Amino acid sequence: MWKLKTFSTGWDSVLRRLSPRKTLLAELRAQWGKPGTVMAWRASAYFDLVRNKGTDVSVDDRTWLDLEFPKIFSRLDTTATPLGSQYLFASLRTYVDDPQELAARYTCADMLQKNAALRENILLALAALSDDGLADIAEFVFGDPPRTVEYPKLLAFWSALSLLLVLGAVASLWSVWLALAAIAINVGVMARLFWNVQRDATALKRCVAMLPVADVIAAIPVDDTPFKAMHLLREQKPLRRKMQKKLRWLALLQKEPIQFISTWINVVFLAELVAYTLALRHFAQMRTVLQSTYALLGSIDASIAVASCLERCPDRCRPEFASTRLIDIQAGYHPLLAIPVCNSLRLDDRSALVTGSNMAGKTTLIKMIGINIILGRTLGFCLAARAVIPQSSVMASIRSEHSVESGKSHYFGEIERLQTFIENADRGDCRVFIIDELFSGTNTVERIAIARAVLEQLGADAQVLVTTHDVELQQHLSDHYDLYHFQENPDIEGFFDYQLMPGPATQRNAIRLLDRIGFPAKVVARAMKLTGA
Template sequence: MPDSRIFILVSIVVGVFIVNIWNHRKKLRKLREEITRGWGKQKKVKYSEDELESISSYFRNTKESKGFYIDDITWNDLNMNEVFSRINNTQSSVGEEFLYNKLREPLFEEDQLRNMDGIIKYFEEKAKEREDVAFNLAKLGKDRGACASDFFNQKWTHANKSIYYRVLGLIPLISIGLSFVNPLAILVFFASIAANTLIHVLRFKETEFQMRRLNYIVSMIQCANGILKLDLGLKNYFNPAREALSNLKSIKKSGFSFPQGMIEMDIFMEYTKMFFLTDVIKLEKINNTIGKNQQSLKILYEFLGYIDSLISVASYRKSLNCYTKPVLNHKQSKQLAFKEIYHPLITNPVSNSCDIHKSILVTGSNASGKSTFLKTIAINSILAQTIYTCLAREYESSYFKTYTSMALKDDLMGNESYYIVEIKSLKRIIESIDNSISSLCFIDEILRGTNTVERISASSEVLDSIAKSNCLCVSATHDVELTRILRNVFENYHFQEEIIEDEIIFDYKLYPGRAETRNAIKLLSIMGYSSEIVSKAENRAKSFLDRGVWNEIS
C-alpha cells in the first residue's frame, strides 16, 4: 500500500512536470508564430499616458547629455507619438524605449546613418537570423514598469550587506546541527527563521518595485547572452556587448519569482527562500554587481535596444508601399527637395513634390491641405535623420535641426494667452538658430492670436528675420498680404479647390504661386446665406486684393 501511494505521488509530480514543459514549449512556439506573422504588418497602438511615461524613460534619463533633440512642442505638433506607434514593432521594453529615443535624437553624421542602415538591410534580407534574434527579444518581453535605464543613469549609493545576510541565512542550518548536541538549539532555529522571514518580507516590501526592475535586468543579461551565441554576420558590432556581458556574468542566472497560482512545490520553495534569505542574498549580489558595472549595463541595454529598434525599422520599411533612403549632405546649406512625399499616418495619402532652396509661404483655403503638407515634410525630415527612411520616391536635403510652431494652445495653468504661448514658441526657434547646423522650421498661421494690423506687421518681420538667418522656413498662412510683403524673401506656393454642384472638391496638390481662390465666402452661399450678402462680400474681397484698401460700409 505505501508503495502504491509513493507511485501515485511520483506520477503526479512527473505529470505536472511534463505538463509544465509542454505548456512552456507551446508558449514559445506561439511566440515564434507571432513574430513571423507580425513581420511587415502595420502597427498602430494607442498608448496610455502611463505607458508613454515608461516608454520615454530612456530619452528622459539621457536628455541632459544630448546635443540637439526633437523638443516637446515639435514632437506634439507632429503627433509623433502616433508615428512612433506606427513604426513600433519591437519585442521588448528596451527596444521600444530605444526606438522612442531614436526618433527624438536626429543624427548628423553620414557614417552613423549608413552603419545603422547596414544592420537594417541585414535583417531585411536574413529572415532566419532576424527571427532568431527577435525570438530572444520576445522572451525578454515588455515590462513597461521596469524602466531599466534608471539603473545606469543614477548615482549608485547601495550599501553592501551581503555578508550580514549570509550569516543570518546560515543560523537556521547551524542551529539544526547543534540541536543534536543540545536540544535547546531548536529554539534558536525557530527564532532565526521567524527573524529571517520578517527580514525577507520587509526587505522585499521595501524594494518590490526595484526588484521588478532587477528581474528585468537579469532577463536582459540572459537575452544578450542568447543573442551573442547566435551565428550572425554582425559580430563586429557585438564586441563591446561581449565585454560588458563578461562583467555581468555573475548575475546571469539570477532572478526572482513572484508567487502567483503556485503548486505545493512552489510554496515549499518560497518558504525555503524566506527561512534562509536566499532571495535577499541574491538581491544584494545583483545590486552590488550592477553598482560596480553601471557602464557595462548601459552598453548591454543599448545593444539590445539598438538591435530590437532596427528590426522594427526593417519591419516598418516592409510595410510601406513606397519609401526611399534620404540623400543628406553638409555641403549645401538650406536645401530640401523631394518627389511624391506623403504623410505616414494618412490612409491613401496624396503625395506632393517640391524643390525648396529658399523659404516658402503656403496659402490656400481652409481644409485644402496646408497644415498636412507642413507636417508631412517635418515628419519626413525627422525620419530621414533618425531611421534613414523617408516616405517619398526621392528625398534629398541638408542636415537640419527641425522645429515647429503649429498646434499650440492656451496655457490655462500658466495663465498665458494663446498669443503669449505662440510668441514664446517662435522665440525658441529664433534663439536656436546658429551657424553650425541649419534649422528647418514649420510655422502654421503665424500670430493668429492677435489683431490683423499687428499680426501682419509682426509676422512679416519675424518671418523675414528667420528666412534671412541659417534657417529654411516653411510657413502656412491665410494672410495673403504676407505673400506680397515677403515676395523677395519667400517663394509662394498654394493649394486650391473646385466647387462642383455646390460641393467643394480638394485635390490636396501643391501649386506654385499664391492662392487666388477663396472658399470661405462661397461656403456662405452653399450654407444658404442670401445672395446679397455673398455678392457684397465677394466684391469687397476683390476690391481689397486689387487696391490693398478696405472700402467703408455706408
C-alpha cells in the same frame, strides 16, 4: 510595442503548450508589417536618462508633440521587448550627424526586412524579454547608482543563522518558535528594505535575464550581413560570461524550479538580498557590461521594428544630406494618413509661405516636411520618392494653447516660442522652422505687422515653412519666401484635392463653396461683391 497574445482556453492553449516555438513563430509572422497601436509603458525611460549626458541634439519636447510624433512612434513601435521600445524611442528623438551612421541604420533595417530567417530567429530569442517589468532595467543600468544594504556582513551572518534556525526546527520541535521568530524578523526586514533596496535587487535580477538572451542572439550566424550590433554581441560574449559568474547567485534565483519558491527562500534566509549585496561588489564593471548589452539588444529589436515599417511603407528613400540650406522633398507624404496625397517641395536657400483655407492641407504639408527631415536625421529614411534634407534640427510651433496652470495666454505662449526660434536661428543651432498660423489670436493689423517682422528675421538666417490665412503677407515676403497655396475645388467630392500649387492664392473658391452647400444666393453674391470679385 508588439505583445504576445495570451491563449487561455480551447485548442489554442493546447497547441501553445505542445509547440510553443511554432505558435510564437505564427504570431510573429501574423504581426509582421502591421503598425503598432499603443505607446509602450515607460517607453521614454531610457531617453529621459541619457538625453542630457552627451553632446547629441534631440528633438525638443514641443516639436515632438506638435509634429504628432507620439502617434508616429506608437505606429512604428512593433518591438518585442521593453528594451527595444525604449531604444527606438530614444533613436527617434536623437539627431545623428554622421551620414554614414544613418546609412548603416537604413541598410540594417532593409536587410532585416528581406532576411526573414534571421529576423525571426532574433525575435524568437527576444521573446524571453517581453515582460513589461523589464522596462525598469534602464533606470537601474543608466540611472543613479543602486542603493546598498547597510551592514552587509551583519546581513550575511543573520541570513546564515536564520537558515540554521529553520533547519534546526525540522530536527527538533523545541526550536520551532525560534525559527518562527527569525521568519517574522525576515519579513520585517524585507518590508523595510523594499523601496530602498528590494526594487533595485529585482531590477538587477531582470538585468541578469538579458545575458543568456544576448548569448543566444550572438550565436545566430550573421557573417555575411552588415549588422554591427550582432557582431558586437559576439565579441562581448567573454565579458558576459565573466559577469554571469559574478551574478551566479542571482541567476540561480531566476531558474524556474527555484522561482516558484523564491518568496519562501527570501522569507527563510533573505537569499535575494544577500545575493544582491554580493553582486554589488562588482557594480562598476557590471554596469558597463549591462549598459552595452542593453543598448545592443535594444538596437537590434528597434531595427526589426523599423524593418517592419519599411515593409508596410514601400514608398520611401534614403535621404541625401545637403551642406547648404536645401530642402527637396519629391512625392513626400505624411505617415499618419491612411490614404495620403503626395506633394513635392524644393526650397534652395529659400523659405515657403503657404496660404489656403482650413482643411485644404496647409498644416499637413508643413508637418510632412518636418517629419521627413526628422526621420531622415534619426532613422535614416524618408517617406518620399526622393529627399535632400539639410543637416539641421527642426523646431515647430503648431499648437499654441492657453495654459490655465501657467497663466499664459495663447499669444504670450506663442511669442515665447518664436523668441526661442529667433535665438536659435541667430546662433545657428537650428535652421529649419515649422510654423502654423502666426498670431491667429490677435487683431488683423498687428498680426500682419508682427508676422512680417518675425518671418523676415527668421528667413534671413534659416528656412521657414509657414502657413497663414493672411494673403496680405504674400506681397511683403518675396525676398526670402517662395509662395505656395492650396485651393478648394468646388467640382470634386470633399472640395479639396490637397495638391500644393506654386504662386500666390488668387481664387475665391472658399466663397463659391458656400453656394455649393446651400447658402442663400444673396449671401454668396454679397460676399463675392465685398471681395471685389
